[in-house]
Amino acid sequence: MRQGSARCTSICRVTDGLCGDRSSASRSVDPRIRLGRWWICLAIRPPCWRSTLKTTRTPTRTSCECCTTCHRRCVRPDGFVSRLVARREAATAQAAALTDPLTGLGNRRALAARRPTGDYALISVDIDGFKGVNDSYGHAVGDAVLSAVSGLLTRFIRDYDSAYRLGGDEFLVCLPGAGETPAVRIAGRIRSGMQSLSIDGLPSGADVTLSVGVVVAHNRLAEEFEHELELADEALYESKRSGRDQVSVHHAAV
Structure with a gap:
């Protein structure tokens, strides 16, 4: 031996x-x-x-x-x-599939996988005149604006809230357990925060603003989320129709 x-x-x-x-x-x-x-x-x-x-x-x-x-x-x-490597690669691929590559926020697929239930508030955000920014200053500046908006969302939301880029210049914030007062307060901070941002490549005279819509849901099932999302978009469109750069709240009909 x-x-x-x-x-x-x-x-x-x-x-x-x-x-x-x-x-x-x-x-x-x-x-x-x-x-x-x-x-x-x-x-x-x-x-x-x-x-x-x-x-x-x-x-x-x-x-x-x-x-x-x-x-x-x-x-x-x-x-x-090899199993460790495979698991790490699978986790990386899954995270990439659920993340917007430009902003690092969740995408539509991530939102579909994490649909909230119960009581929550949704904040729908849209950049006013974003197409004009791309046309006038180029897509690089447009990407900088999108990144700046995503930074605003992550800056003002709470630790347990979540933010998503749904596509183009459309964003959504989900606030679990939030009522109308905190939701409107956060939405207002996001809207006003855009006015104080300095974005590389964007002239100081260029006015980029946000229109925001808020809806508060109570005791909702996961299957009802799409309907609440439509209501948040309706509130957003109301802000657009009222002159942009505003926060509008959807109130259920009595």
């Missing part, structure tokens, strides 16, 4: 501590320590993992000829690492 162990160490260039042992003593090792050994083995890449040696592969480990001689096995955590 000593000769086999020495042979394993000399050929593989790893100590006994880095090899998995089939003995009962090895099985009693703390799993966290064993996991650390796996990472060390992965980092140093001993020659016994190379294809030049005779290997017998399983989905998650490789047994090399030298280790078999000494009744020990060098564990190669290919399956473990």
Whole structure:
């Protein structure tokens, strides 16, 4: 056994501590320590993992000829690492699918996946004359305006609120549990905050404003969210019709 162990160490260039042992003593090792050994083995890449040696592969480990001689096995955590990488890539892809790439806000798909229920308020935001900004100053300035608006939304909403870019110059803020008073206060801060922003590439004389609509929902089901979203848009259009740069609140008919 000593000769086999020495042979394993000399050929593989790893100590006994880095090899998995089939003995009962090895099985009693703390799993966290064993996991650390796996990472060390992965980092140093001993020659016994190379294809030049005779290997017998399983989905998650490789047994090399030298280790078999000494009744020990060098564990190669290919399956473990590949699963970690796959999970990370899947999480990254999922986050990208739910995020607007320009502003970093959630998109329509994210909103559909997180439709609120119960009591909440919706704030619908639209940039006044955004098409004119793009036509007059270019899309780069238009993108800067969109990013500035997204910054306003994240600046003034609460930690547990959420903001979305629905497309173009349309934004939505969802305020769980909010009544009309806090919703209107936040909407007003967003609207007035736009007036004090300085945007790169946009002349100081250019007047970019926001029209805002607010609706408050009570005891709503997830299936009723689309209807509440339409009401928020109606309030937004009322702000547009009334001269823009305003906050309008939708009140249910009595």
